[in-house]
Amino acid sequence: MRAVIAEDSVLLRIGLVKVLQMAGFEVTAEAADAEGLLTAVEEHRPDIAVVDVRMPPGFTDEGVRAALLIRRQWPDTAVLLLSQYVEERYAADLLTAHTSGIGYLLKQRVADVEEFIDALRRVAGGGTALDPQVVAQLLVRRHSDPLDRLTSRERDVLELMAGGRSNAGIAGALVISESAVAKHINSIFGKLDLPVADADHRRVLAVLRFLGVG
Amino acid sequence: MSLLTAIRPAFGRSLHRLRRDLGFGVAGAAVQFVAWAVPMSVPWLIYEDTSALGEVMLALTLPLVVPALATPVLTRVQRWRFKALLDIEITGPKVAPRQLWYHLLAGPAVAWGGVLAVTMALVGLAAATVYIWIWGVPLSWRVEHVGYSTKAAYVTVGGVILLALAYALVGALARLDVRAATALLGPVPAKELERRVEDLTESRAGAVDVADAERRRIERDLHDGAQQRLVSMAVNLGLAKATLTDLPDEARQVIEEAHREAKDAIEELSALVRGLHPAVLDELGLDAALSGIAARAPLPVRLHVHVPERAAPTVEAVAYFVVSEALTNVAKHARAERADVTVVRTGDMLRVVVADDGEGGADAARGSGLTGLAKRVGSVDGTFGISSPSGGPTVITVELPCVL
Numbered sequence: 001m002r003a004v005i006a007e008d009s010v011l012l013r014i015g016l017v018k019v020l021q022m023a024g025f026e027v028t029a030e031a032a033d034a035e036g037l038l039t040a041v042e043e044h045r046p047d048i049a050v051v052d053v054r055m056p057p058g059f060t061d062e063g064v065r066a067a068l069l070i071r072r073q074w075p076d077t078a079v080l081l082l083s084q085y086v087e088e089r090y091a092a093d094l095l096t097a098h099t100s101g102i103g104y105l106l107k108q109r110v111a112d113v114e115e116f117i118d119a120l121r122r123v124a125g126g127g128t129a130l131d132p133q134v135v136a137q138l139l140v141r142r143h144s145d146p147l148d149r150l151t152s153r154e155r156d157v158l159e160l161m162a163g164g165r166s167n168a169g170i171a172g173a174l175v176i177s178e179s180a181v182a183k184h185i186n187s188i189f190g191k192l193d194l195p196v197a198d199a200d201h202r203r204v205l206a207v208l209r210f211l212g213v214g
Numbered sequence: 215m216s217l218l219t220a221i222r223p224a225f226g227r228s229l230h231r232l233r234r235d236l237g238f239g240v241a242g243a244a245v246q247f248v249a250w251a252v253p254m255s256v257p258w259l260i261y262e263d264t265s266a267l268g269e270v271m272l273a274l275t276l277p278l279v280v281p282a283l284a285t286p287v288l289t290r291v292q293r294w295r296f297k298a299l300l301d302i303e304i305t306g307p308k309v310a311p312r313q314l315w316y317h318l319l320a321g322p323a324v325a326w327g328g329v330l331a332v333t334m335a336l337v338g339l340a341a342a343t344v345y346i347w348i349w350g351v352p353l354s355w356r357v358e359h360v361g362y363s364t365k366a367a368y369v370t371v372g373g374v375i376l377l378a379l380a381y382a383l384v385g386a387l388a389r390l391d392v393r394a395a396t397a398l399l400g401p402v403p404a405k406e407l408e409r410r411v412e413d414l415t416e417s418r419a420g421a422v423d424v425a426d427a428e429r430r431r432i433e434r435d436l437h438d439g440a441q442q443r444l445v446s447m448a449v450n451l452g453l454a455k456a457t458l459t460d461l462p463d464e465a466r467q468v469i470e471e472a473h474r475e476a477k478d479a480i481e482e483l484s485a486l487v488r489g490l491h492p493a494v495l496d497e498l499g500l501d502a503a504l505s506g507i508a509a510r511a512p513l514p515v516r517l518h519v520h521v522p523e524r525a526a527p528t529v530e531a532v533a534y535f536v537v538s539e540a541l542t543n544v545a546k547h548a549r550a551e552r553a554d555v556t557v558v559r560t561g562d563m564l565r566v567v568v569a570d571d572g573e574g575g576a577d578a579a580r581g582s583g584l585t586g587l588a589k590r591v592g593s594v595d596g597t598f599g600i601s602s603p604s605g606g607p608t609v610i611t612v613e614l615p616c617v618l
Contacts, residue, residue: 019452
């Protein structure tokens, strides 16, 4: 798998390259701004682009805009955005347009190398990886009636589900059995009047639609 | 010698002041002469019959009418006199009814006082120097008035006292003139107060903006500096943890410890930066920034933000701070199950309401974060209200003007 990195902090970029290499990715290009990133993606057509949200020259949402462009122009390239803070509106912007091959994580998650690699592989494989904090914020915004019907355990499951985890991932995170997870999910779909779907993909889609961004 | 060196500067200063006040007084008298005495005397000079009614009427009305008509000019001349001779700047409206009082009453009174002072000074000078000029008086007179030299001693003392009085009077007149002029020729007190309030409002808004800009700068510096380094360090430690699996247990523990410390430091720094000024507030506004706070709060928060048009950046920062502080308080003290945050803009007013279902009893007067909150709200002319009966609930209501 080939990857492109866009990150203006040299220190972090070096770290990212190491982590990606450890995960078995080949880093074909490194960029320090959005323009460089787009050129690199066009040239290398990588499987995934790891992109910092805040980059020169404006240091605002350059990364997000580049990510949207990449997803539209080169749909085969997945994008994993890294941000210092949760900027959930950015996540919402991204998820409104695309629900696969998209990730949005806090930068500090990179430090938990194994989990980060897991998220990286998930996104590169066409999945989704949302930072728990992003999900929590999206839930705050949709803190409306149907959610009140969920038990706190079901909320935990929903948050992890919205974060892009599989049943096994959720079971691991909550230290419960996979069958318990499946039961919770069925109950959530029941309470939220969502049709039960077998593909993971449609499940995330449903969750995101419920969150109001899909 | 030492006494002389001590006296000389004081004497010099007095002399300087006397000269200055005299010049100032003479100039004032000259103005009064032109403005007041000339109009009064002209009819007398024109009419031959000095008791004609018309002439008397003219002599009485002209000194009133001329200064009244010439008020703008006179005011300018007087202001110039104060500026040029005493270096006192008097600013105010070009024409105001009050100014006439100066030209008709205070000015002439001071001028007449000056005439009195000069008379006193001349008489005093003559009396004080009696021993000198008495020799010029014919010998026969001196023979007739035996014992005149004893009397002359009294006269000398009287003359010196008169001179001192004249000196004091000149100074007093100058001070009186300054007070009268600043009061009557200067700005209207209410207007001046208004202007001052405007100035202060402006300078305070400036100070608040500067503080706000400083918070932004610190946020940027931390974001681009310390935070990035910490993250990079945590990543490297994480890599070490993941790759160096064959290390002895102790070394692994040290790495793990450092890794955890680094991650905690990142969390703490992020919390600090968020408290300063979150970048997302500038870029995306209150809605996005507040949903971040709400999500991080340790209790469920229902957030309702309706701000169709963004407020001034400093006002947004205050609103953000209010919600952030209020929710921190709720989490710390209120024992609440949940909180509701409402931010609505109506016209030019941003209304922020933070309510919880806790036990109440919060008191803004008892120090704590609430005082700081009220102060920060006050810094942008906002109003701060809190209702927190014992037993709850606590409702904090803040209204902020959207434009500074």
